Amino acid sequence: MVLLSVEDLLVTFGGVVAIADLSFTLDEGQICALIGPNGAGKTTLFNCVSRLYEPKSGRITFDGHELLRMPAYRIARLGIARTFQNLALFPALSVTDNVLVGGYAQGKVNAKRRAEARDILERLSLDHLADRPAVGLPYGTLKRIEIARALAGRPRLLMLDEPAAGLTHSEVDELSELVRALRDEFHLSVLLVEHHMAMVMSISDKVVVLDFGGKIAEGTPEETRANPRVVEAYLGAPAS
Amino acid sequence: MVSRRQTQVIGLVMSIIVLVLLIWLPHHNGSTNTLRWAQVLYIGVAAMGLNLLTGYNGQVSIGHGAFFGVGAYTSALLMHNHGWSFLPTLLVAAPLCFLVGVLVGFPALRVKGLYLALVTLGLAVLFPDLTKKYVHATGGTNLVSLNRGELSPPAWVPTSVSAIGRDDQWAYYVCLGAAVVLVIAALLIVRSRFGRALIAVRDHESAAASVGINAARVKVMAFALSALYAGIAGSCSVLVTHLANAEKVQTFQLSIEFLVALVIGGTATVVGPLLGAWLVVTLQHWISDTLPQHVGSLGPLKRVLGDPAASPALFGIMLILFVFVLPDGVVGGFRRAWARFVRNRNQTPHHAPAPLAT
Ligand SMILES: Nc1ncnc2c1ncn2[C@@H]1O[C@H](COP(=O)(O)OP(=O)(O)OP(=O)(O)O)[C@@H](O)[C@H]1O
Ligand SMILES: [Mg+2]
Numbered sequence: 001m002v003l004l005s006v007e008d009l010l011v012t013f014g015g016v017v018a019i020a021d022l023s024f025t026l027d028e029g030q031i032c033a034l035i036g037p038n039g040a041g042k043t044t045l046f047n048c049v050s051r052l053y054e055p056k057s058g059r060i061t062f063d064g065h066e067l068l069r070m071p072a073y074r075i076a077r078l079g080i081a082r083t084f085q086n087l088a089l090f091p092a093l094s095v096t097d098n099v100l101v102g103g104y105a106q107g108k109v110n111a112k113r114r115a116e117a118r119d120i121l122e123r124l125s126l127d128h129l130a131d132r133p134a135v136g137l138p139y140g141t142l143k144r145i146e147i148a149r150a151l152a153g154r155p156r157l158l159m160l161d162e163p164a165a166g167l168t169h170s171e172v173d174e175l176s177e178l179v180r181a182l183r184d185e186f187h188l189s190v191l192l193v194e195h196h197m198a199m200v201m202s203i204s205d206k207v208v209v210l211d212f213g214g215k216i217a218e219g220t221p222e223e224t225r226a227n228p229r230v231v232e233a234y235l236g237a238p239a240s
Numbered sequence: 241m242v243s244r245r246q247t248q249v250i251g252l253v254m255s256i257i258v259l260v261l262l263i264w265l266p267h268h269n270g271s272t273n274t275l276r277w278a279q280v281l282y283i284g285v286a287a288m289g290l291n292l293l294t295g296y297n298g299q300v301s302i303g304h305g306a307f308f309g310v311g312a313y314t315s316a317l318l319m320h321n322h323g324w325s326f327l328p329t330l331l332v333a334a335p336l337c338f339l340v341g342v343l344v345g346f347p348a349l350r351v352k353g354l355y356l357a358l359v360t361l362g363l364a365v366l367f368p369d370l371t372k373k374y375v376h377a378t379g380g381t382n383l384v385s386l387n388r389g390e391l392s393p394p395a396w397v398p399t400s401v402s403a404i405g406r407d408d409q410w411a412y413y414v415c416l417g418a419a420v421v422l423v424i425a426a427l428l429i430v431r432s433r434f435g436r437a438l439i440a441v442r443d444h445e446s447a448a449a450s451v452g453i454n455a456a457r458v459k460v461m462a463f464a465l466s467a468l469y470a471g472i473a474g475s476c477s478v479l480v481t482h483l484a485n486a487e488k489v490q491t492f493q494l495s496i497e498f499l500v501a502l503v504i505g506g507t508a509t510v511v512g513p514l515l516g517a518w519l520v521v522t523l524q525h526w527i528s529d530t531l532p533q534h535v536g537s538l539g540p541l542k543r544v545l546g547d548p549a550a551s552p553a554l555f556g557i558m559l560i561l562f563v564f565v566l567p568d569g570v571v572g573g574f575r576r577a578w579a580r581f582v583r584n585r586n587q588t589p590h591h592a593p594a595p596l597a598t
Contacts, residue, residue, distance in 0.1 A: 050446070050449070050450050051449075052446050052449065052450075071454070072446075072449035072450070073449050073452050073453055073454040073455070074452075075449075075450070075452075076450060076451050076452030077452055081450070081451070082450055084446075084447060088444045088446065088447035088450075089443075089444070089447070090436075090439060090440045090443040090444060090447070090448075091443060092439050092442075092443055092508065093436060093439055093440070093443075097436055100433075100436060101436050101437070101440050101448075101451055101453075102451050103451075104433070104436075104437065104440075104451045104452045104453050105451065105452030108433065109433050131244065149451070153451055153452070
């Protein structure tokens with residue numbers, strides 16, 4: 001079943017076309033990677049789904065809802081959560097409070113919510129930091145806290161913007177495992193933006209490749225890896 | 241080992257001690273001092289309100305003197321023209337200020353940072369003109385002056401402190417009551433779901449939106465609540481100063497005082513604004529009343545310090561020094577000292593700190 005569908009999306013900033021006529025779909029339960037060189041428009045797509053950027057035209061539907069008709073704060077309630085490429089935690093709040101805010105759309109905070117937040121922290125091995133402010137912790141930890149915050153929203157779709165950036169090799173391996181495990185445990189679909197190819201290729205069910213805002217390839221990891229246009233975009237061969 | 245729980249208990253015990261001292265205070269003080277403490281309390285209340293907006297939600301206002309004025313005028317006019325006693329006027333003033341806060345909060349959504357500061361400054365400039373246009377009190381001016389009869393406390397109020405006037409004692413305890421209720425309210429607010437939303441919107445608006453927080457609504461609500469605090473402070477001030485007035489300089493100066501109290505006390509802390517208010521009022525009193533009495537013995541400094549321009553200048557210099565020494569306010573400085581104390585206590589060989597990194 002198609003969960004998220006992007007149709008003919010066009011996003012421009014002044015004269016710059018950030019996303020050009022992009023269409024793709026993500027199925028329920030899938031891990032779909034969105035890759036492409038710097039400036040390809042990956043984060044811009046996230047920001048359109050989050051309703052932080054206003055596309056010129058096109059449609060985004062999630063589980064039958066027209067996202068482009070809603071304000072940004074309604075998106076979480078539909079079951080979409082995300083992390084940010086540049087950390088976007090609330091530094092003054094404790095780690096627990098960050099996670100509680102992540103569940104804001106669930107309504108009143110009661111004992112059950114708090115227990116859920118504790119479980120999520122435990123699942124991500126963050127429980128020993130629960131009362132610490134979210135400022136001044138190691139980078140990898142902060143990125144995990146962001147994932148914890150996103151999970152607290154009980155999402156059906158989790159969007160991760162470069163979760164592996166800045167992590168060490170072994171941390172990246174752990175992260176790959178984690179994303180796959182979380183997908184199964186929390187019944188998620190995942191939209192993953194990532195430059196780390198080993199991670200993308202090992203955990204994705206589907207890969208969508210962007211270049212200059214347009215889709216240049218789509219398919220299984222094996223198919224995309226073999227696609228000459230993808231190789232060209234990544235190796236920076238002169239455009240014909 | 242000092243745990244979080246112990247820190248909380250210490251905080252609670254200290255609050256109770258302070259509260260008992262404040263209740264007892266008029267027995268020790270004369271009328272003048274009691275009223276000065278009442279002033280500390282109402283300025284503290286206004287600063288607490290500004291804190292909800294500026295400290296917790298990141299919207300800077302230098303126009304809160306206007307909300308304060310709305311509260312003061314509402315109470316003063318109801319008492320003066322309609323013979324109300326003070327307490328019921330709060331039931332009108334508080335919702336009215338809340339409403340005015342909503343009305344100001346909506347257009348404020350369009351501007352941020354310095355521009356917002358300028359817009360709110362406009363509020364402080366505009367308010368005196370509005371009162372001049374619509375309020376016709378003493379001699380046709382906008383000054384509403386209340387007489388003893390209008391200010392007298394309701395009959396059920398006992399005279400517990402005979403040494404000072406019944407009115408002054410009433411004024412003080414009303415201010416204390418308002419401060420206590422509003423401190424508790426602030427504590428509940430900042431620890432609630434809404435309080436976390438205030439901070440989330442301040443720290444990262446897009447991330448706040450992505451978890452489902454309606455930033456616009458939170459910001460307008462912050463304005464309204466903080467206007468309510470400032471308005472109640474204004475209402476209380478009428479009991480202390482026996483008047484409601486709005487001159488341009490005065491409204492602006494009040495706005496700045498709230499901000500100063502907030503900054504030197506500690507932004508985004510619950511008791512900071514009250515401490516800051518105490519410092520502001522005490523410093524000003526010391527500079528304008530105490531210091532001149534001793535100027536005679538200062539020799540060559542006499543001419544400099546005797547100058548009327550000297551007291552605002554001195555106040556400014558002290559503020560600058562203060563901000564240099566305690567950049568995060570009294571509460572921030574205290575917290576750092578306390579954290580160091582706790583760390584030292586906990587870092588005895590028997591209690592090695594738990595590893596922090598994973
Ligand atoms: N807020 C903005 N204002 C102006 N231009 C923008 C804005 N956001 C993105 N762009 C432009 O849109 C294009 C796509 O940017 P985007 O951030 O989506 O790339 P990306 O694929 O996420 O790249 P990276 O891998 O470096 O994160 C770039 O040319 C960028 O400069
Ligand atoms: Mg990006």
